Amino acid sequence: MKYRRFGKTELQIPVLSCGGMRFQQSWDDLPAEKVEESVQRNLEATVLRSLELGINHIETARGYGTSEMQLGWILPKLPREKMIVQTKVEPMADPAAFRSTFELSLKNLRLGHVELLSLHGINDAETLEWSIRPGGCLDMARQLQSEGLCKHVGFSTHATNDLIMKAIETNGFDYVNLHWYFVNELNAQSVAAATARDMGVFIISPSDKGGMLYSPPAKMVDLCGPLSPIAFNNLWCLARPEVHTLSVGAARPTDFDEHVRSLEFYDDAAAVVAPIEARLRAELERVLGADWCAGWAHGLPNYVDVPGEVNLQEILRLWTYAKGLDLVQWGKMRYNLLGNAGNWFPGVNAANADIAAIRGAVGNYAFADRLGAILAEAHELLLDAPKKRLSEGGGT
Numbered sequence: 001m002k003y004r005r006f007g008k009t010e011l012q013i014p015v016l017s018c019g020g021m022r023f024q025q026s027w028d029d030l031p032a033e034k035v036e037e038s039v040q041r042n043l044e045a046t047v048l049r050s051l052e053l054g055i056n057h058i059e060t061a062r063g064y065g066t067s068e069m070q071l072g073w074i075l076p077k078l079p080r081e082k083m084i085v086q087t088k089v090e091p092m093a094d095p096a097a098f099r100s101t102f103e104l105s106l107k108n109l110r111l112g113h114v115e116l117l118s119l120h121g122i123n124d125a126e127t128l129e130w131s132i133r134p135g136g137c138l139d140m141a142r143q144l145q146s147e148g149l150c151k152h153v154g155f156s157t158h159a160t161n162d163l164i165m166k167a168i169e170t171n172g173f174d175y176v177n178l179h180w181y182f183v184n185e186l187n188a189q190s191v192a193a194a195t196a197r198d199m200g201v202f203i204i205s206p207s208d209k210g211g212m213l214y215s216p217p218a219k220m221v222d223l224c225g226p227l228s229p230i231a232f233n234n235l236w237c238l239a240r241p242e243v244h245t246l247s248v249g250a251a252r253p254t255d256f257d258e259h260v261r262s263l264e265f266y267d268d269a270a271a272v273v274a275p276i277e278a279r280l281r282a283e284l285e286r287v288l289g290a291d292w293c294a295g296w297a298h299g300l301p302n303y304v305d306v307p308g309e310v311n312l313q314e315i316l317r318l319w320t321y322a323k324g325l326d327l328v329q330w331g332k333m334r335y336n337l338l339g340n341a342g343n344w345f346p347g348v349n350a351a352n353a354d355i356a357a358i359r360g361a362v363g364n365y366a367f368a369d370r371l372g373a374i375l376a377e378a379h380e381l382l383l384d385a386p387k388k389r390l391s392e393g394g395g396t
Helices: 037-052 067-071 095-109 125-132 137-146 161-168 188-196 218-224 229-238 253-288 290-295 312-325 328-335 355-361 368-382
Strands: 003-005 012-014 016-019 057-059 084-089 114-120 150-156 175-178 200-203 245-249
Touching: 012 016, 016 037, 016 253, 037 067, 037 253, 067 095, 084 095, 095 114, 095 137, 114 137, 114 175, 125 137, 125 161, 137 150, 150 200, 161 175, 161 188, 175 188, 188 200, 218 229, 218 253, 218 312, 229 245, 229 253, 245 253, 253 290, 253 312, 290 312, 312 328, 312 368, 328 368, 355 368
Parallel strands: 016 057, 016 245, 057 084, 084 114, 114 150, 150 175, 175 200, 200 245
Antiparallel strands: 003 012
């Protein structure tokens, strides 16, 4: 395994992390007796395989149902000093409720402390305010830190880049969990700002949110050769020193295999991915045009400033890669979350978009005249049955 310094935390973190959101019994809290023995055996085998590979960062959340409780049946039996444990608790209006929820996490995990505590889901103006106001959840997290219950404090986010920047610019956090990979470069400014402050940078679900690359379309397989799409995306991220670790949401021990194989090219990551990235970008330009590929994201308003809160940034991003690289099933999975996942996937899809009003809101956006046709095509291509977040039985 390869390791990187996780910013100002000074932790040596593995470049692959064991995400604990896919191997638990249920997304709901259940009594212990409701956990099936086979499910627990699989979770324990997955954790043990993770540690065997040197992936000693185990990451979970209070919102992951039985994950913490089930991890609590194995983690105390393992060498504590060799593990980095992270859990996450959503920001709340009442910091005392945040504290009691974190204390439940520790009780479930059966640990005296965690190395990393994230404020889970600073996704909109309200959760940001709950987090950073005087006496808010960030202050409470620092109080927990002073008591030795957590070592470092960060935040996770599905927000737009402008809001992530506001959180980073408070200088109140040690690290950030965010999205940034080949099919989502919208948070590049936030990654740079985090790096400038020596924050740890944890990339959320790059193989799932980054294209459902565990079941890639034939075009992606062909263009990414001789690497797999998973290996390409991993190395694309790790070629950048500002990235420290990638989450592997493992459901079974073998889910680590392709990720670990990708590290065979770790030392030459930039050189290995360069020709593949060039092929992918050439195909995008062939399908969509060089002008679109170079400029589609520039000047788009955030969803809160779009009539009807149509999430133009997300819709156009999904359309770009679904149309250009055949990532249609991934696009459907993400598109149908719009309007169905609260602040974890904010804004709405293009079903009822008022094109005239939207054109008035985008100002001098270079592709304003094409928006109506693109939104209509995106809706036709990507609309499917409404989705829910994975924690609600869906896909985020």
